[in-house]
Amino acid sequence: MAAWQHVLSLDARYNAYRSPNNVSHRTLYIRRRSQMLRQRSELVNQTDDFDVRDYLRLRSILLSQRYGAQAFSDVSSVRSRTISLRSVSKNTDSDIEGRTDVRAWKTRHYPQKAGVVPTLLADASRAMAGDTSxxxxxxxxxxxxxxxxxxxxxxxxxxxxxxxxxxxxxxxxxxxxxxxxxxxxxxxxxxxxxxxxxxxxxxxxxxxxxxxxxxxxxxxxxxxxxxxxxxxxxxxxxxxxxxxxxxxxxxxxxxxxxxxxxxxxxxxxxxxxxxxxxxxxxxxxxxxxxxxxxxxxxxxxxxxxxxxxxxxxxxxxxxxxxxxxxxxxxxxxxxxxxxxxxxxxxxxxxxxxxxxxxxxxxxxxxxxxxxxxxxxxxxxxxxxxxxxxxxxxxxxxxxxxxxxxxxxxxxxxxxxxxxxxxxxxxxxxxxxxxxxxxxxxxxxxxxxxxxxxxxxxxxxxxxxx
The missing domain is CATH 2.130.10.10 (YVTN repeat-like/Quinoprotein amine dehydrogenase)
Incomplete structure (x- = not known):
C-alpha cells in the first residue's frame, strides 16, 4: 500500500530532531523504519483499513509535541512533498492516494520505466549525509x-x-x-x-x-x-x-x-x-x-x-x-x-x-x-x-x-x-x-x-x- 511511504516521509522530516548529536543513530532509525514499513505493507496489510490523512495528522501533532518542531506540524506539507516526489517519478495519481490494491503495490515495487529518477527534494537524505558530495x-x-x-x-x-x-x-x-x-x-x-x-x-x-x-x-x-x-x-x-x-x-x-x-x-x-x-x-x-x-x-x-x-x-x-x-x-x-x-x-x-x-x-x-x-x-x-x-x-x-x-x-x-x-x-x-x-x-x-x-x-x- 502507499500509506507507508507517506508515514516514512513524515518520519524523515523529523529525523534530524532524533539523536541530534549522533548521525549514525538517525540513519539507523530511518533504515529500520523503512524496512519495517515495507514488510508490513507487503506481508500483513494488503489494503488500507484506516484514513491515512487522519493518521498522518495525528502522528504529525504527536511528533511536533515531542520534538517541538512546529514548522513541520502541517500534514498538508508532508503530503504535498510526497506527491511531488511521486509525480517526478511519473507514477499514477491512484498510486498517490492512500487506498491501493495489491496490483498497484507491485507496480510501484517493480516500476516499468527504466533509468534513475533525479530530484531536488532529497533534503533529508543530504542532511543525514552531512550535505557533502x-x-x-x-x-x-x-x-x-x-x-x-x-x-x-x-x-x-x-x-x-x-x-x-x-x-x-x-x-x-x-x-x-x-x-x-x-x-x-x-x-x-x-x-x-x-x-x-x-x-x-x-x-x-x-x-x-x-x-x-x-x-x-x-x-x-x-x-x-x-x-x-x-x-x-x-x-x-x-x-x-x-x-x-x-x-x-x-x-x-x-x-x-x-x-x-x-x-x-x-x-x-x-x-x-x-x-x-x-x-x-x-x-x-x-x-x-x-x-x-x-x-x-x-x-x-x-x-x-x-x-x-x-x-x-x-x-x-x-x-x-x-x-x-x-x-x-x-x-x-x-x-x-x-x-x-x-x-x-x-x-x-x-x-x-x-x-x-x-x-x-x-x-x-x-x-x-x-x-x-x-x-x-x-x-x-x-x-x-x-x-x-x-x-x-x-x-x-x-x-x-x-x-x-x-x-x-x-x-x-x-x-x-x-x-x-x-x-x-x-x-x-x-x-x-x-x-x-x-x-x-x-x-x-x-x-x-x-x-x-x-x-x-x-x-x-x-x-x-
Missing part, C-alpha cells in the same frame, strides 16, 4: 588495520548485520576468522576450523549468532560464533563442490547452496537435509546466489554467463524456475547482490553483477519473477578470479548511489551509478594481489577488502581537517 562521502583512504592470519587467498568477507565491528573472513586455507575491529587495536577473536578444503562462500544469520560456510570439500557448515564450534554439517548428496551459500532472509532455518554440478539446493538447518521440492538447475557451475529482500526470488549466477531466476515458496522451501537471463555467454558470473531501492532518487529494485568479461553490471529488476533489464556497465579488470562487489549500505540516504567492487588490477573501485560520465569516484590502492571481495559495515565508517594473497585491509573514512 558523493566524493566526500566515499573518501576512504587511510588504513585502520591489516590482517594477515590466513595462509591462502581470502575469498569472502562479510560484516555482521547492523554491526560495525565484527567481520568474518573465509579463506582457501579452509579456515574462517572472526575479527573485532573496534575498539583499536583490531583483533582476531576466534578461528573456525573444520573444512578439509578451501571455503568458497560465507553468510551471517540475521541474529549474528551463526555463520554459514560453503566449501570445495562438498559440504556446507553452520558455526556457532560464540563457542567457535561447528554445529551442523550438510554434505552435498553427490559429493560435488559447494561454491556458494546464502540464508533465506525471511526464514533463517532455511538456506540455499549452489554447487559445481549446476544444482541449487535448499536445506533445512534443523534436519540437515534438502527440503522437498528445494532443487533447481542452472546452466553451469553456480558461483553466486542471492535472494531478494523478501526471500521470494532467488537468482543463481553460473560459469556459463547466465543468471537463472527462481520463485521461492517461503513456507515449504520449494523452488520454481521462472526466467533465465544471458549476461555474457561463457564468462563466469562470480557475484550477485540485490537491493530494493538504490536511493531515494532512484527507487527501482536493482541487482549488481560481476561478470568475468571486465565488467560490473547493474540491472533493474522488472517483475516478480526476477526478470532483469540492464541499466549500466562499469569497467573493471576481471577475467580469471572470482571477483565480488557490494552496494553501499547508506546509499538510500545519500545525494548519489554508489557501488564498490574488487578488481584483478589490485584496486578497489567506487562507482556512482547515477553519473553518466566518469562514474568512478574513488580508487583504493594498497593490495599487491587481485582484490576478491569487498564489504561495508552498516554505517559506512569502515570498508574491508581481501585479496588472493590472504591479506585483508580495513579502510577508514578520511576525516575532514
Amino acid at each position: 558523493v566524493e566526500e562521502n566515499y573518501a576512504f583512504a587511510g588504513m585502520h588495520h591489516i590482517f594477515d592470519q590466513h595462509k591462502a587467498a581470502v575469498t569472502s568477507i562479510v560484516f555482521a548485520h547492523d554491526d560495525k565491528s565484527r567481520l568474518a573472513c573465509a579463506s582457501l586455507d579452509g579456515s574462517i576468522s572472526v575479527c573485532q575491529l573496534i575498539p583499536a587495536p583490531a583483533t582476531v577473536i576466534c578461528v573456525l576450523n573444520g573444512h578439509e578444503k578451501g571455503i568458497s562462500g560465507l553468510a551471517w544469520s540475521m541474529s549474528n549468532d551463526h555463520v554459514l560456510s560453503s566449501s570445495y570439500d562438498a559440504t556446507a557448515r553452520l558455526w556457532d560464533v560464540a563457542s567457535g564450534k561447528c554445529i551442523r554439517i550438510m554434505e552435498d548428496p553427490l559429493k560435488y563442490s559447494v561454491l556458494s551459500c546464502v540464508f533465506q532472509p525471511a526464514n533463517n532455518n532455511l538456506f540455499a547452496t549452489g554447487n559445481s554440478n549446476s544444482m541449487i539446493q535448499v536445506y533445512n538447518i534443523s534436519t540437515g537435509k534438502v527440503v522437498k521440492g528445494g532443487l533447481g538447475k542452472a546452466v553451469g557451475k553456480v558461483f553466486s546466489i542471492e535472494f531478494d529482500s523478501f526471500g521470494r526470488v532467488l537468482w543463481a549466477g553460473d560459469n556459463q554467463g547466465f543468471i537463472t531466476a527462481f520463485q521461492f515458496d517461503i513456507v515449504h522451501g520449494k523452488l520454481t524456475r521462472a526466467k533465465r537471463i544471458t549476461v555474457m555467454e561463457h564468462h563466469s558470473i562470480t557475484s550477485i547482490s540485490s537491493r530494493t531501492w538504490i536511493s531515494r532518487e532512484a527507487r527501482d529494485p536493482c541487482l549488481l553483477v560481476n561478470c568475468a568479461m571486465n565488467i560490473l553490471c547493474l540491472y533493474r529488476i522488472t517483475d516478480e519473477q526476477g526478470g532483469l533489464e540492464l541499466r549500466k556497465n562499469f569497467p573493471i579488470k576481471h577475467r580469471q578470479s572470482n571477483i565480488k562487489s557490494c552496494f553501499c549500505p547508506l546509499m538510500s540516504f545519500r545525494q548519489g548511489a554508489c557501488v564498490v567492487s574488487g578488481s584483478e588490477d589490485c584496486c578497489v573501485y567506487f562507482f556512482d551509478v547515477q553519473r553518466e560520465q566518469k562514474p568512478c569516484i574513488n580508487k583504493l590502492q594498497g593490495h599487491a594481489a587481485p582484490v576478491l571481495d569487498v564489504a561495508f559495515n552498516y554505517d559506512e565508517s569502515l570498508l574491508a577488502s581481501c585479496d588472493a594473497s590472504g591479506i585483508v585491509i580495513i579502510w577508514k573514512r578520511e576525516q575532514k581537517s
